[in-house]
Amino acid sequence: MAIFKFGKNKITNLIIKDHVIRFAEMKNTDDLVVQKWGERHLPAGLIKDGAIQDIGTLTMILEECIQDWKISKKKIRFLVPDSSVVIRKLPIPEDVSPEEIKGYLYMELGTSIHLPFEDPVFDYYLLQDRENKKRHIILFAAPEQHIEQYADLFEDVKLSPIAADISALALYRYYYKTNNVMNDDIAMLIQIDLETVNVSIFEQNYPLLMRNLHIEMDVSKWEVSQNAANKEDLIYTGDNGEVWSGLEDIYKELDKVMSFYRYTLNKGEKQVNKIVVAGDHPWLSGIMENIEDRFENPVVRLSSQPIVNEEPIPTSMLVNIGLGLKEV
Numbered sequence: 018m019a020i021f022k023f024g025k026n027k028i029t030n031l032i033i034k035d036h037v038i039r040f041a042e043m044k045n046t047d048d049l050v051v052q053k054w055g056e057r058h059l060p061a062g063l064i065k066d067g068a069i070q071d072i073g074t075l076t077m078i079l080e081e082c083i084q085d086w087k088i089s090k091k092k093i094r095f096l097v098p099d100s101s102v103v104i105r106k107l108p109i110p111e112d113v114s115p116e117e118i119k120g121y122l123y124m125e126l127g128t129s130i131h132l133p134f135e136d137p138v139f140d141y142y143l144l145q146d147r148e149n150k151k152r153h154i155i156l157f158a159a160p161e162q163h164i165e166q167y168a169d170l171f172e173d174v175k176l177s178p179i180a181a182d183i184s185a186l187a188l189y190r191y192y193y194k195t196n197n198v199m200n201d202d203i204a205m206l207i208q209i210d211l212e213t214v215n216v217s218i219f220e221q222n223y224p225l226l227m228r229n230l231h232i233e234m235d236v237s238k239w240e241v242s243q244n245a246a247n248k249e250d251l252i253y254t255g256d257n258g259e260v261w262s263g264l265e266d267i268y269k270e271l272d273k274v275m276s277f278y279r280y281t282l283n284k285g286e287k288q289v290n291k292i293v294v295a296g297d298h299p300w301l302s303g304i305m306e307n308i309e310d311r312f313e314n315p316v317v318r319l320s321s322q323p324i325v326n327e328e329p330i331p332t333s334m335l336v337n338i339g340l341g342l343k344e345v
């Protein structure tokens with residue numbers, strides 16, 4: 018699935034989240050050979066819900082990363098902030114040809130198709146199957162200002178943004194590449210990061226819905242420390258119960274998402290049959306155990322297969338790698 022194209026010839030896969038910057042460079046889009054990677058955690062409050070709060074400080078940090086990682090003047094792919102993205106399945110009238118779909122969407126946005134923001138950037142995927150003699154598309158949309166904010170940032174530091182992608186698509190791309198995915202799988206992907214949980218449901222290898230959830234806790238109490246391998250670890254300096262309490266609310270929301278898919282979208286005729294868990298949360302193993310205890314579905318935790326210099330790539334890099342598997 019292509020989305021938000023800016024050009025060709027991806028080289029570096031760069032991701033900026035509220036709490037971290039990560040990059041990975043792949044040998045090509047056909048395998049899992051990672052040539053190099055890196056990450057740097059960000060001060061709390063610098064980015065909030067994907068919106069940059071202090072462009073000057075972020076620019077300075079990004080310039081330092083570019084120098085340290087030796088990615089100056091590279092072409093990059095990046096992610097649209099999860100909180101900005103809307104995914105919807107929509108019917109397309111029979112008299113609209115494939116070549117006319119984009120024009121049709123331009124006319125209908127704001128009239129029959131309503132989005133929670135103005136001036137959207139959008140892309141779509143035309144589904145091959147027909148339901149009730151109607152064609153359907155998956156619409157991907159995000160506010161233009163959010164994409165431009167990041168594109169302008171990259172251009173200011175002499176990087177060349179060639180495409181924007183969605184984290185759910187990038188993660189599923191990695192999952193599909195590394196697992197035996199069956200055609201009848203209905204998978205709920207749960208990406209658990211430090212501050213947010215992004216949940217999406219995929220049916221026949223395309224996403225039908227996505228929700229971005231916020232973990233209620235004091236993010237400023239997460240502090241960076243250097244481990245024995247001279248890598249960055251995150252330590253929570255407050256009461257651990259604050260984080261676990263916020264995660265309890267997340268588990269309830271996950272159950273609501275599953276129920277919405279089963280009963281509201283499918284009238285009880287379809288349901289999630291697999292849960293796939295990934296993310297960069299420092300307590301991911303414990304969270305995984307909680308999910309296994311609360312849900313009857315089989316749970317798969319995505320592991321890292323790529324290796325650089327005889328060392329495994331951390332699982333926090335899986336979305337970058339999935340971005341690197343994206344076709345031009």
